[in-house]
Amino acid sequence: MDTKDAPYTIVSRLPIYLRALTFMAQKGQEITSSQELGRKLGLSPAQIRKDLSHFGEFGKQGTGYEIEHLQQQLKRILNATGKWQMILIGAGDLGRAIVLHYGGFEERGFNIAAVFDRDPHKIGQKLGQFEILDSQLIPQYVRKTGIKIAIIAVPASEAHNVAENLIEAGVKAILNYAPITLSVPPEIQVQYMDPVIYLQRMTYYLGT
Amino acid sequence: MDTKDAPYTIVSRLPIYLRALTFMAQKGQEITSSQELGRKLGLSPAQIRKDLSHFGEFGKQGTGYEIEHLQQQLKRILNATGKWQMILIGAGDLGRAIVLHYGGFEERGFNIAAVFDRDPHKIGQKLGQFEILDSQLIPQYVRKTGIKIAIIAVPASEAHNVAENLIEAGVKAILNYAPITLSVPPEIQVQYMDPVIYLQRMTYYLGT
DNA sequence: TAGATTGTTAATCGATTAACAATC
DNA sequence: TAGATTGTTAATCGATTAACAATC
Incomplete structure (x- = not known):
């Protein structure tokens, strides 16, 4: 059980990240960064990177995050893959x-x-x-x-x-x-x- | 402006306190304590006392809080007196x-x-x-x-x-x-x- | 008075931020 | 290579808890 010990404060933000990523994906966007996400969500880029780092490494230095991929990972972490x-x-x-x-x-x-x-x-x-x-x-x-x-x-x-x-x-x-x-x-x-x-x-x- | 500098974490709990007090008042209860409130809300008594102490002294040692009074005070603090x-x-x-x-x-x-x-x-x-x-x-x-x-x-x-x-x-x-x-x-x-x-x-x- | 509970201080705990080496 | 952005460490900041003197 790799993920069940994450602090609730962090867990509580993951659905917000997921919602933002889904919105971006719908608009056809493919890549984002902690900076862009932070700006859209009113959070610091550092906090977003720190939050995600509790669950794995999902980004690429110099590039950012592949939206589709991060979306899938967050769904997996949140048990939001099924119905x-x-x-x-x-x-x-x-x-x-x-x-x-x-x-x-x-x-x-x-x-x-x-x-x-x-x-x-x-x-x-x-x-x-x-x-x-x-x-x-x-x-x-x-x-x-x-x-x-x-x-x-x-x-x-x-x-x-x-x-x-x-x-x-x-x-x-x-x-x-x-x-x-x-x-x-x-x-x-x-x-x-x-x-x-x-x-x-x-x-x-x-x-x- | 005595109250506008309270941390949001504290402010966010005040409506919960108010809701619980209103519920107690409806049942005819007149007095409560940080211990009872804490038990009902899943918070520590210390936290409730600390939260309230940001805005004034609303209780009485040895007795607790007069529900009607604390309710009024919280409504005042939250600007919830009018419509x-x-x-x-x-x-x-x-x-x-x-x-x-x-x-x-x-x-x-x-x-x-x-x-x-x-x-x-x-x-x-x-x-x-x-x-x-x-x-x-x-x-x-x-x-x-x-x-x-x-x-x-x-x-x-x-x-x-x-x-x-x-x-x-x-x-x-x-x-x-x-x-x-x-x-x-x-x-x-x-x-x-x-x-x-x-x-x-x-x-x-x-x-x- | 004895018992209870507040308001508050100091200590602990946890979360956020800043900074940077690693690396794409 | 030069520029950008990650993941992570250390420092800062803030929130919670424990403890207790004050006092009803």
């Missing part, structure tokens, strides 16, 4: 928005496989292409499919229960849209998508 | 999802004031309660209203142009849902909401 299956918990407004209106998952290696809700009025109904399944079926579904990633889109008051059930069933990573911090065992990954948190990180700097 | 007006650029699927299906802005101090798109087929149509306005009107709208916050929900290819127009018009903070890093002057705040970035930060740890 990850995910389940979505919560078929309310937020869940509906994620399923119906967010189109970016598929082309970047993620797929929603099933949607769950605990509301009897919703179970059995359709959410886009999905039939909404009973939340009670989550454990057996996760065990059967081996799915490791879940998206939580339930109200804050329910999020913690849902998370515990998911983890109990074998889920290892949670993308949490509920506006609450989840307490989970250290080996479980959680990331947060509450836009208000991000807005407040900016209003601090805005004056009143 | 911020925002504009949304992009009335596609993503913009629609944000306006119609995300309900959490209002009660937490943010409000969408207007929606813009550049597509002639969309301009003049309704998005929920909003009439979609022509993107060309953004500059005059921003100047007239003094709005400082914009949400970008256009395709990646358009995001940079949109951002430049917004900044030119006087916008100071951007919540960017487009999957691309924006290059902006250092005094402009940007935060990113691309879920795939967050998913890839987790898949690194999941093995293949």
Whole structure:
């Protein structure tokens, strides 16, 4: 396991690098440098080279980085070569928005496989292409499919229960849209998508 | 300007503290401690005390923090006492999802004031309660209203142009849902909401 | 008073930057 | 060769943690 000991600070930047490289590749660009990447991402060239050097040597002195190659390497490091299956918990407004209106998952290696809700009025109904399944079926579904990633889109008051059930069933990573911090065992990954948190990180700097 | 020099690392945690305090307050709890907060948020008590000490003394030895009071103080520090007006650029699927299906802005101090798109087929149509306005009107709208916050929900290819127009018009903070890093002057705040970035930060740890 | 928890200092730890030899 | 850029080392910088006097 060559890569699992990289500091999270570094890991957290790799998807940003990958996204930038994909954008450049789409425009037909073939080569880039730590300087160019740094300029586009607002980071120092040194930091980008240092980050990449944790995982190997991907560049060529005097030339820079072959975009296609670095892209492939980052995908490999991030386990982003295949397609990850995910389940979505919560078929309310937020869940509906994620399923119906967010189109970016598929082309970047993620797929929603099933949607769950605990509301009897919703179970059995359709959410886009999905039939909404009973939340009670989550454990057996996760065990059967081996799915490791879940998206939580339930109200804050329910999020913690849902998370515990998911983890109990074998889920290892949670993308949490509920506006609450989840307490989970250290080996479980959680990331947060509450836009208000991000807005407040900016209003601090805005004056009143 | 007593607070504007706090390190971003600290500032970035304040909204998390505020969210946790609000949750506790809703449950009727009146007092908390750095220990309890730390446990709930996965942070060390020392860090929480250190963070808060950058802005003042909000606790009482032997007792802890009065939740209502600390909440008020954090709101003041974060400029989260009033209601911020925002504009949304992009009335596609993503913009629609944000306006119609995300309900959490209002009660937490943010409000969408207007929606813009550049597509002639969309301009003049309704998005929920909003009439979609022509993107060309953004500059005059921003100047007239003094709005400082914009949400970008256009395709990646358009995001940079949109951002430049917004900044030119006087916008100071951007919540960017487009999957691309924006290059902006250092005094402009940007935060990113691309879920795939967050998913890839987790898949690194999941093995293949 | 005894117990608890703050705010703060000093020590530790980790991340970023600057600089440069290696080399394409 | 001359110019450019990498990968890496050492120095700097900043953030976290541990510990404790102050005090409620």
